[in-house]
Amino acid sequence: MAGRVPKSRLARGSRLGRLAAGQAVRGVGTRLSMIGRTEAARQVLAERSTLQAAQQLVAVLGGMKGAAMKLGQMLSVLDLDMVPESHRELFRVKLGELRDRAPAVPFSEMRTVIESDIGPLARVFVDFDETPIAAASIGQVYRAKLRDGRMVAVKVQYPGVADAIAADMRNLEFFSRLWKSVLPSAADAEVLEEIARNLDTELDYLREARTQHSIAARYRGHPFITVPDSIGEYCAHRVLVTELVEGESFDRLRGLPDADRARIGELVYRFYVNSLFFDNEFCGDPHPGNILLAADGRVAFVDFGLYQYMDPAHVELERTCLRAAGEYRAEDLYESWVGRGIVDPATDVSPRECLGYVWSAAGWHLLDEEITITPALATGALVLAVDPRTAEFHGMRRQHLPPEHVFSRRADLFTFAALGQLEVTGNWHRIAREWLYREPPSTEVGRETARWKGALR
Template sequence: MTKAPPTSRLVRATALGRLAAGQVLRQAGTKVAGLGRSSEKRQLLLDRRALAAADQLVSVLGGMKGAAMKLGQLLSVLDLDLVPDSSRPEFRRKLAVLLAKAPAVPFSDMRKVAEDDWGAPIAEVFAEFDRNPVAAASIGQVYRARLHDGRAVAVKVQYPGIATAVRADLKNLALFLRLAPNIFPGLEMGSLAEEIRLRIEEELDYRLEAETQHEIAVQYAGHPFIAIPDSVAELCGPQVLVTEFVEGMDFDGIAEQPREVRDRVGEIIYRFYCGSLFHTGDFPGDPHPGNVLLRHDGRVAFLDFGLFKRMSPESIHLERTVLRAAADGDAEQVHARMAAAGILGEPDRIEPDEVLAYIEDAVGWYLADAEIEATPELAAEAMISSIDPRSPHYRKMRWQYLPPEHLFARRAELYAFGLLGRLRARGNWHRIAREWLHGDEPATELGQVDAKWRAGDTPEGYEPR
């Protein structure tokens, strides 16, 4: 157990500063210590330093929660070439603690937040309440409970003072970014910081999340392979979210399943996180391992709707036409549509072929008509192509302006691909995407089942596998 996260801006800035400075000293110490050593011993030293850095990241970022911890969660999903190859799996394993098993805050601290929100003691609200959290994330902690009517529910409670802590993080972000290159050399942190700021701000009001989750649960009610737990509106407040409890295999367990299972779950993840926009005009914006469970009935359950974006029809049309033109290799059309939308701030500074090459590097995994096995390395390359100044596209594409809703769409794609990479899922992602980009008939069994369900005609006798 840890105490509640610090809320003072100075304390939080100091913690981030110590983390950055510690990595600088550690890097310098490694260089000095490596002098005169054999290549094998130098590699061993680098591995030890990298794993020590992971321990420090988990300790500092996990203890701070809020926006600071989101950075650690990103690193646990994507392979960003920050440590030597030999120690990367262990590095990712350590950082994965930040996804669902972050240091927990004592129940006594969390109980006061919940009871203040309900205006009643826990014993009056629930028939049973397990004081041991089942998950601890960046904004809140999740508990299992049972209502008086017998329903099992998940109760997410915000950390005490987290709103103040988040605002302190956002104010300190500029300071952290000046130090960040020492921890994450080569990353352009500005766009990442803005994404984190928007993400956290929308997560703070659990009433908004409860409303959104209910809408999505109704929307997917009866779906043959997607399950969304509904919220319990009367028990939700600004700092407490109560939803149906979902039993299922966690992401690590899914990743150990046979190829057939991993490919199937991968396709469902892709359809949900990337296809939703074109089916319904909105999409969930926070793909990460802690938000995916494989139910015993074969359906995949998706959790956490703190960030859920809705697009205007005009923006969806722009998304579809640009991506369709990119899939067709039409560089002139891609350039023209992005310029007309104001995304290319100075269109004359970049050639059509350069814009197309940038898009292909970022989302080529579903633009290419081929069966592709997603890997952590491919996911990292896609991310780096989008935000790394070392990318060959960076000098030209830095002039683009991507409106927030489109930025969130790219984020969802990149993070979803990160999940597919963790599963090493295989598929012709292009043929699936053509359903919503080109209006093609479904090319897979899941696509056919989904299309019939959306038409109100789920196949007779269909059972999720």
């Protein structure tokens, strides 16, 4: 069991500093200990070091909750250079515990939050399982039964987590040090600022309840996708009650046959990517812990604390720029970026560099052929997007991406990373043409979805 969530800036900064130092020292020590060893001995040492590194990250970040734990969840879907290639899967599996099996806060503390927000448990629930079914960065999730017999999921905010997030926002230098210790090529403060800034919106569960109710209504009756509805009468600022989804976790989905994973991958793409261009809104937290395979075969999506609405003009700019890149119109792309203030014409950034950068970071939407997304491929795109320091794209380091585009790019890249965990194959451009060019769907899933939408009108 985890202790109380540390709330002060000093306490949280000290833990992050020690964690970063420990990761760096462990890496040096492991390399030194391998000198003169046999290959078999090196394998044992590498595996031991990998597990120790992952266990330390899970224990410290999981116990801290807030932005610290969110950082660990992000790392769990990446292909990290700090880990030997032969042991990266072992590392990711262990770090994946931060998505739904992080160290839990005792129920006695969580019960205090519930009852202070919605009243005595017995007045609302006929049964409440005190063992959490998931432990995330902001709160824990429990299984319960309402007095009317409905099975529900109850998400409860950690005591003190609001103070912890406020401390994290003042501790970005410690996050940068930790970020650099595990992913040296992507240690920029802008990424960390975006994490901390948007985590603050996750604290308002009433806002999330309204968002989830709206999304659940939109997908009600969908042939392939389901979103559990919130139950507003029992929701409060720190307690969120929703319908319970019984299903298979993302880790189980990874073992499905190729065709099943391809179908799920298409649905993940449609839910997280298509929604921006069709509805001007999107979920900013597309990680594996929020994706389930429901008992009825539909893919279920949960957790809408990081949900954003985007100005249609900004969405149209994204579409216009991606179309220009896909059609190799480098000058048009460059002019669009200059007009939005993303690129300063006084710098040496060239149209060709802009074009190459978009293709490297977002080419999976643009290439008209089947692509198998792997963790390494997804990590490469994410690192390039947040830290384009390669010789080829050094000028892009000075781009000024507006906040709304930073958030949408993060959602796009972490959708890519989630699909990389599935190692799924698909022609993503064929799906993208629906929002790039407003063409009719070319897949059976797309056509069936279009028929369903047509029947609603």
